[in-house]
Amino acid sequence: MGARVRLKRLTSLNTIVLLIVVLMPAAIFAQKEKASQGLDEQVQDMKADVLSIAAELSRLEEKLLYPSGTQVAVFIALAKDDHMRLDAVRLQIDGKLVAHHIYSAKELEALRKGGVQRIYVGNLATGEHQLEALVDGKHEGGSDFSRKQLFTIRKEVKPKQVELTLAGPSSGAAPIAMGEF
Amino acid sequence: MPDGRAGRRFIALGLALVLAALPAAGSDLRDLYFGEALYHAFQGQYFEALQRLDAELGMHRGLDEPERDTLHYHINNAEFSVGDFELHYRMDQRAGRAITAVLDGAFDAAVRNEAAYRLARIHFQKNQFDEALSALARIRGTVPEEIRDDIEFLRANVYLATAKPGEAVKVLQQVRPGESVAESVAESLRGFVAYNLGIALLQDGRHKEAIEQLDKAGQLPGSDPADLAIRDKSNLVLGTILFEAGDFERARHSLDRVQLDGPFSNQGLLRAGMSEAAAKQYERALVPWNILVDREPTDVAVQEAMLAVPHAYSSLNLHGLAAILYGHAVELFNTQIEKVDASIRSITAGNFLKALIREEARQDEGWVIRLRGLPDAPETYYLMELMASDDFQTALKNYLDLDELRSKLIESEASLKALDEIVQLRGQNYEPLLPGVDSEFRKLDTRMRLRLEERKLLNKRMQSMLTSPRPEHLATAEERSAAESLALLEKTVGKQPGRSESLELDALQQRVTRLRGVLTWRLETEYHERLTKAHAHLKQADADVDEMYRQYDAFIRARQATKHSYVGYDPQIAGLRDRVAEALQRIDTLIARQGQMIETAAIKQLETRRERLVQQQSEARFGVADSYDRAGHEGK
Numbered sequence: 001m002g003a004r005v006r007l008k009r010l011t012s013l014n015t016i017v018l019l020i021v022v023l024m025p026a027a028i029f030a031q032k033e034k035a036s037q038g039l040d041e042q043v044q045d046m047k048a049d050v051l052s053i054a055a056e057l058s059r060l061e062e063k064l065l066y067p068s069g070t071q072v073a074v075f076i077a078l079a080k081d082d083h084m085r086l087d088a089v090r091l092q093i094d095g096k097l098v099a100h101h102i103y104s105a106k107e108l109e110a111l112r113k114g115g116v117q118r119i120y121v122g123n124l125a126t127g128e129h130q131l132e133a134l135v136d137g138k139h140e141g142g143s144d145f146s147r148k149q150l151f152t153i154r155k156e157v158k159p160k161q162v163e164l165t166l167a168g169p170s171s172g173a174a175p176i177a178m179g180e181f
Numbered sequence: 182m183p184d185g186r187a188g189r190r191f192i193a194l195g196l197a198l199v200l201a202a203l204p205a206a207g208s209d210l211r212d213l214y215f216g217e218a219l220y221h222a223f224q225g226q227y228f229e230a231l232q233r234l235d236a237e238l239g240m241h242r243g244l245d246e247p248e249r250d251t252l253h254y255h256i257n258n259a260e261f262s263v264g265d266f267e268l269h270y271r272m273d274q275r276a277g278r279a280i281t282a283v284l285d286g287a288f289d290a291a292v293r294n295e296a297a298y299r300l301a302r303i304h305f306q307k308n309q310f311d312e313a314l315s316a317l318a319r320i321r322g323t324v325p326e327e328i329r330d331d332i333e334f335l336r337a338n339v340y341l342a343t344a345k346p347g348e349a350v351k352v353l354q355q356v357r358p359g360e361s362v363a364e365s366v367a368e369s370l371r372g373f374v375a376y377n378l379g380i381a382l383l384q385d386g387r388h389k390e391a392i393e394q395l396d397k398a399g400q401l402p403g404s405d406p407a408d409l410a411i412r413d414k415s416n417l418v419l420g421t422i423l424f425e426a427g428d429f430e431r432a433r434h435s436l437d438r439v440q441l442d443g444p445f446s447n448q449g450l451l452r453a454g455m456s457e458a459a460a461k462q463y464e465r466a467l468v469p470w471n472i473l474v475d476r477e478p479t480d481v482a483v484q485e486a487m488l489a490v491p492h493a494y495s496s497l498n499l500h501g502l503a504a505i506l507y508g509h510a511v512e513l514f515n516t517q518i519e520k521v522d523a524s525i526r527s528i529t530a531g532n533f534l535k536a537l538i539r540e541e542a543r544q545d546e547g548w549v550i551r552l553r554g555l556p557d558a559p560e561t562y563y564l565m566e567l568m569a570s571d572d573f574q575t576a577l578k579n580y581l582d583l584d585e586l587r588s589k590l591i592e593s594e595a596s597l598k599a600l601d602e603i604v605q606l607r608g609q610n611y612e613p614l615l616p617g618v619d620s621e622f623r624k625l626d627t628r629m630r631l632r633l634e635e636r637k638l639l640n641k642r643m644q645s646m647l648t649s650p651r652p653e654h655l656a657t658a659e660e661r662s663a664a665e666s667l668a669l670l671e672k673t674v675g676k677q678p679g680r681s682e683s684l685e686l687d688a689l690q691q692r693v694t695r696l697r698g699v700l701t702w703r704l705e706t707e708y709h710e711r712l713t714k715a716h717a718h719l720k721q722a723d724a725d726v727d728e729m730y731r732q733y734d735a736f737i738r739a740r741q742a743t744k745h746s747y748v749g750y751d752p753q754i755a756g757l758r759d760r761v762a763e764a765l766q767r768i769d770t771l772i773a774r775q776g777q778m779i780e781t782a783a784i785k786q787l788e789t790r791r792e793r794l795v796q797q798q799s800e801a802r803f804g805v806a807d808s809y810d811r812a813g814h815e816g817k
Contacts, residue, residue: 039778042771043579044272046764047228050586053760054232055239057593060753064600069742075213110223116216126735157738161213181213181251 070123071159078111084168085138092132124155147175212251227270277303290322310343346384353378372411395419413445429460447482463493479562504808507801514798521791524559534776567786580775587768607747652704655711
């Protein structure tokens with residue numbers, strides 16, 4: 001009889017504990033729900049304010065450091081459905097190294113999904129310039145490859161955007177294709 | 182019996198899985214800066230993504246002819262992405278506004294319906310259920326295949342949350358994940374749909390159907406961690422229902438299906454033992470319970486098993502062994518109470534918050550577990566349930582976001598200082614040089630204008646010669662000099678009044694006349710050829726004039742750019758500096774408030790667990806005494 005009473009007690013206790021475990025975190029926060037909602041909204045306002053500050057600062061930086069008359073930006077994209085493993089990209093403008101980027105797995109994934117990386121932004125005088133792109137990567141099989149290509153870009157008075165689309169050796173597409181905007 | 186809240190936790194998980202899908206970039210991306218925003222978003226850098234896309238959209242909207250802008254090709258996707266990024270960055274208010282703008286805009290039905298779904302999802306997450314239903318009611322016409330199941334799943338969840346389980350059942354019975362085109366999305370919903378249907382039936386009072394449904398949900402195929410977790414959850418809930426109903430055998434079968442190494446395994450083992458014990462099968466109950474007692478001693482189920490095992494031995498009349506095990510339980514509870522006390526002290530000292538923001542602890546998905554390894558970090562096992570809750574996660578993410586925003590503001594402060602220095606240095610460098618440059622420029626400008634006037638005159642003369650030929654205008658310098666000499670000679674030899682004519686004078690006049698004739702002949706006969714050449718030379722001069730204009734414009738631009746590189750920035754920099762300082766002050770207050778909320782919740786959780794541990798310790802002490810007492814009676 002004693003054992004039955006004890007088991008029953010254990011069972012009900014356990015049910016309580018199970019419910020406590022399921023409900024407790026929500027219950028604790030439920031008491032603070034109103035306060036936390038107000039706080040959450042303040043956090044959102046803060047995010048909006050910092051975004052606005054960052055945007056204004058970014059415009060100011062652009063005006064001061066890369067004025068539209070001399071601005072040149074180089075972007076990197078991957079050819080669609082290309083499975084090469086991109087390791088690094090180096091850029092030289094008029095023989096001077098201006099960018100060297102080694103890719104993390106996260107960055108490579110972002111490129112594969114269709115993202116475009118702004119690898120370089122700087123200033124160039126109007127006229128023709130030599131842009132050399134050096135790409136290091138791995139074939140699908142794991143062996144290394146390296147590609148180098150020289151382009152001539154013409155800088156005019158307006159801002160210049162250059163897109164370099166990279167493709168692996170097995171894709172059949174041009175290893176480094178340039179687009180100018 | 183599981184309640185709505187437990188169900189909601191799974192609902193939230195289901196939504197999180199759906200939210201993982203980002204707007205896919207088009208294969209032919211036309212706007213590089215939109216591509217850059219996506220590049221950041223794909224890496225989870227939503228602040229940077231929003232900063233980029235906000236700037237792009239702002240510029241696009243400010244254009245006179247936006248259709249000529251490259252973003253025009255992606256404008257629908259961009260408008261959507263802003264809302265999406267804001268949702269991921271937990272800016273629900275702005276996300277809601279962005280999505281409402283799409284909803285009210287001139288978009289096609291598929292786009293508007295997706296916007297309505299996203300808006301409904303925001304309202305649901307904020308517990309605004311009526312608004313969520315209103316947003317869902319706006320879905321009409323073409324619905325994108327990828328979100329068709331998600332919409333119905335959300336609708337059912339809103340019904341469940343608003344105590345309309347019957348409606349939820351009707352909706353969930355219509356959802357057949359896996360039959361849509363977007364297999365991968367729908368597949369991820371299958372377990373959640375099956376489980377929620379079981380819960381909806383249960384809440385609707387249809388116990389028999391609920392048991393059948395949960396039984397199905399507990400046997401769904403799939404090896405994904407989310408599938409396995411929802412399956413375990415279904416089996417655990419089903420086992421609990423059957424156990425409460427006294428159907429111990431079926432309860433045991435259901436609980437046996439809970440994985441031994443899943444997130445619900447400890448609860449599964451505890452409940453399995455209880456089902457056996459309820460059927461007086463104590464020896465069989467000891468099998469799962471003895472597995473459990475060797476596990477992590479901070480777990481609720483393990484701590485319950487520490488009392489359940491000696492209780493089972495006692496029921497088997499092994500009172501001596503029961504007394505020893507109750508003794509072990511007393512020691513364990515004592516140690517755990519000390520641990521909890523130490524954790525409360527650690528949190529009060531601020532170590533919990535410090536541990537949460539340590540970068541090295543957040544490097545992998547198991548960072549919560551890794552917190553324990555950090556010096557001075559509190560015992561996080563006791564906070565696992567709390568830390569897994571949606572509200573705590575929101576509070577924690579807000580805290581981490583605020584910490585990150587603070588770092589960004591400090592960086593902005595440094596950038597502003599550097600920009601200010603650049604402006605001052607440029608001013609110091611250019612200001613003394615410009616007067617000299619301007620003076621030289623003015624001289625050159627005067628000379629240039631003179632040359633341009635000359636060219637204008639020349640052009641006018643050439644134009645008039647086309648209608649009234651003037652060969653003398655095309656004479657060379659030598660010819661002009663000769664003509665002048667001849668004119669002088671003509672005057673000299675012709676002006677001899679009263680002088681008798683001599684043969685010498687006649688001869689001289691004839692020679693002058695002949696020379697005049699030669700000159701005139703040359704000018705007349707070569708006139709057309711010379712005119713053509715003169716036009717060619719004028720055209721060549723035009724090219725030189727164009728080059729001169731180009732250089733002139735380049736100079737003006739460079740002169741303006743020089744001035745623009747340091748003039749007029751002071752008010753903007755000062756304004757930004759004030760904004761950053763003000764934001765830093767506000768953010769410090771917010772971080773303190775958010776941190777206090779997290780610490781209070783953690784301490785409260787620990788205090789609740791401490792109360793239960795003290796209670797269990799008393800029970801164990803009573804068990805020791807009771808078992809020795811019974812052992813003594815048996816001995817007699």
